[in-house]
Amino acid sequence: MSTHSEIKRITTHTLQELKRKGEKIACLTSYDYSMAKIVDGAGVEVILVGDSASNVMAGHETTLPITVDNMIYHAQAVVKAVSRALVVVDLPFGSYQGNSEEALRSAIRIMKESGGHAVKLEGGIEVKESIVRILSAGIPVMGHLGLTPQSIYKFGTYAVRAKEEEEAAQLIENAKMLDEVGCFGVVLEKIPADLAKRVTESVSIPTIGIGAGPHCDGQILVVHDMLGINKEFSPRFLRRYADLHSIMTDAVRNYTKDVKSSDFPNEKESY
Template sequence: MSTHAAPNKRITVGDLAAKKQAGEPIVMVTAYDYPGAQIAEAAGVDLVLVGDSGAMTVLGYDSTVPVTTDEMLMLTKAVRRGLTAPLLVGDLPFGSYEGSDALALATAQRFVKEAGVDLVKIERGGTSVDRARALVGSGIPVVGHVGLTPQTATALGGYRAQGRTAEAALAVIDDALALQDAGCSLLVIEAVPSQVTAALMPLLEIPVIGIGAGADADGQVLVFHDLLGIYGGPAAKFVKRYASLREAAIDGIAAYADEVRSGAYPGPEHGYAMADAEAERLREMLAGR
């Protein structure tokens, strides 16, 4: 049985930096609604990411690209209401920040003001480095994301590992360094060979959260629905399932359906009753109509 305990104080970005310096692993998980946030809180994680992965796991899209800013804000606000101690990170969806610094700032400000996020996350290097610098300059903490970036997975050849050649690995490392130089507080590195992460870590001063990037990162993140076995779609190689809640939920609902159809549910113990005298009065009232 787990011996987890929820943190007793609000976690800060400075706490994550201290964890990195102390070699204490950082725990991050996604969540997309109020109950999920409460579960993550009770489990004692350090950060909760409202990822655009919710487009697929919660909203039923076939990729992260179609999800809108308003949809992401709805999910993020629900998570905020269920979260106290862990830091809350909001994913800026595709098309909501790439076009200009002004667009990025307007979107990020909505996530801060309307959803109460502690940090916003953006993907890729390139022009996203400029967006990160503008957001940090305006006082909004930023999480960078390199390696496999789902919003641009088509351009990267699909959902596959990145940085498999020395040249491609160097490009990932350059993106990471550029995002750090732009002032990012944190970096997510996804689906790269463990050797790339190992080569990158001595070059970075900010905490690094890995997902399918080996054990050398300062912490790890997994998708809530993947690690709990809720999502029925295919799982990436790096996913480890710690529970099988989808099967348990199907079994539970099927048992409920069987009992409804057989008449076993509801039983007397599941209902409410009137006093005998009131029931008799009701029968008399109806008979008198």
């Protein structure tokens, strides 16, 4: 019997169950078919098609330039590869802020054209109307609080958020609001660990941390950072599980050397 039939598809309900049982949720980003196949096969519960594709795939300095069309392209590729994980797709900057009709249109397009399972958007009370509207169409929504990279120009920095009690209280209020309106989870980015613990205990939905300490219900990292493909980015919260940058560089160098010395292709590698 193929092991494939034993693979239970992860749903938003599964994540709720994991939180209830106290079992941590593993999440990673992916942006293309080949990478997503590996990530899904290795057993993570959630794959986020993040607007971080703007940085790691397209080389932009911020996440702001990426479009809904770009996100659909990346999400289509990921969905084709995935047989188990829940695929969550970021709504990019400008596709949901300030206009709940536009937010719904963006979310519907992403769901219809990519086949993704849910969308994620940044912000609290200021995007409540958009969230409610998307949820009313039956589309699962994940929230995102703390450092919200799409607001980089407002904050002017990627520093830790909510260190002051006032901002911390606001963040907890926003998390409760996301829970109450029906989001299935919330990403907490770069906030103090004790605040993340308070949030995690005060909402019924799973919290997924990135730079938010060990008390969240799950963790997420950008896959290129975690695999050590990127060398430039070294925040405190990042643990590199491989040094693919060195491995890939060596492989390309050796290939180049072998081509130049006529070592590749040899007789066995020729027809």
